[in-house]
Amino acid sequence: MILGRFGDEDELVFEIDLIAGDELELPVNAILDTGFSDWLAMDEQDLEGFDWEYLGERDMLLAKGESKFDVYAGKVKIAGVVFEIPVYVGQGIPEVLLGRQWLKTRRLVVDIPSQVLTLGD
Structure with a gap:
C-alpha cells in the first residue's frame, strides 16, 4: 500500500519512483x-x-481535444513493487499523471475529512 497526500486543491498525490534504463530510481x-x-x-x-x-x-482524446502521444515502455516502482507499463509522453503535461488503469489492480481509499489517502492491494 502507498500513502498519498492531498494537494493544495485536493489533488490526489502519490510519490512513486520512475526507473531509468540504467536502473537509477527518480522519486516524483x-x-x-x-x-x-x-x-x-x-x-x-x-x-x-x-x-x-x-x-x-x-x-x-483529452478534455482540450485530441492530442498525439509518444508511447514508451517504462518502469515505475510503487510501494516497493516494480511495474513495466506503457508511458504516454506529450507536450504540456504539467504533472506526472497516474491513470485509472491502476484502479483495476489497486484499491483507492479517499477520505478528505479524515485526510486519508491510500492506493493499495
Whole structure:
C-alpha cells in the first residue's frame, strides 16, 4: 500500500519512483487523474535520460481535444513493487499523471475529512 497526500486543491498525490534504463530510481510526485484512461503520462521534457524503449504513437482524446502521444515502455516502482507499463509522453503535461488503469489492480481509499489517502492491494 502507498500513502498519498492531498494537494493544495485536493489533488490526489502519490510519490512513486520512475526507473531509468540504467536502473537509477527518480522519486516524483504523481497525481491520480481518473480522467486519464491508461497507466502513466508525463511531459516530453521530463523524458530525457530515462532511455525507455519507444513503442510508437497514439492519438488520445483529452478534455482540450485530441492530442498525439509518444508511447514508451517504462518502469515505475510503487510501494516497493516494480511495474513495466506503457508511458504516454506529450507536450504540456504539467504533472506526472497516474491513470485509472491502476484502479483495476489497486484499491483507492479517499477520505478528505479524515485526510486519508491510500492506493493499495
